[in-house]
Amino acid sequence: MTEINSLLVLPRLQVQAANAVSGPLTWGFPAPTAFTGFAHALERRLIAELPGGFAGVGIICHRFEPQVYRAAGNYTYAFCLTRNPVDKDGATASLVEEGKAHLEVTLVIALADWIPEDDRSAVLARINRAVLSMRLAGGSLLPQRPGPRFAPRLEEWPSAETDRHELFRRLRRYWLPGFALALREDRLTQALHQLREVQPQATALDALLDLSRLNVEPSAEPEPNGTTEWQIRRREGWLVPLPIGYAGLSELHAPGKVLNSRDTETPVRFVESLYSMGEWVSPHRLTCLEQLLWHHDADPQSGIYRCTNRYTDYLTDAAEGIA
Incomplete structure (x- = not known):
């Protein structure tokens, strides 16, 4: 894992008309691959100023406005199309x-x-020019608002653990109000085990759908008058289905062998979307930087290209709480 020596904070970027359909099954907030891809493109532009490269990107959302409408008399929403x-x-x-x-x-x-x-x-001036000339999740970045609250920042990441904790504790206050995106594959695994207790043939997709939908269930015990009370199943956390990458459907083709591919220098393979479970977490509940960062994880031999996040690796510390 790459050693971290500095933090680049790009606060409250306003993105207009970002892509809200990141996979074939869901719509909503862009997938983590959109933000790790943005960081990778920015890294390539800044190779002269930052030759060491990037070591992960954290995603905090402050506002999300889907461009949808609901016709009179309808209960479903539709996208505003051009x-x-x-x-x-x-x-x-x-x-x-x-x-x-x-x-x-x-x-x-x-x-x-x-x-x-x-x-x-x-360096910040060069970074700012590069950022504003790029697209994020397919959307256009609007000019930054004036004031120090919206200006990019470079923070030295201390080597001592206590200093790191104090700096992260101070930084996360600037990210409120907002929610950080974290990976919760453990919740998906737990839901699959529980579902298989009553449906032995259940798959991971069944568990994903069960966690993603609104479940209305009867109470365990009937009322004294013989009626049944129906309740919404409650769950802990703000869970969302999340496209996290791609899985290969074919072998890795040599460069230039696939017609109409992007370029003739990169190997090509056909893929399908990978889904998992994510959770929106308030930044003040994060205990360390590692819980926030997303990373690329590619294994061409097995055909897996995905984003990973280590939020669950530090849940023990989070349960104990750090004031």
């Missing part, structure tokens, strides 16, 4: 459904480089 211009013959172009959303997010990027204090202003 009509494409007519073609050269004057015919009406077909509609392609696209889900869009406006976001306000804070990104916390771990850096392997240590930036001298005298150089931080120049």
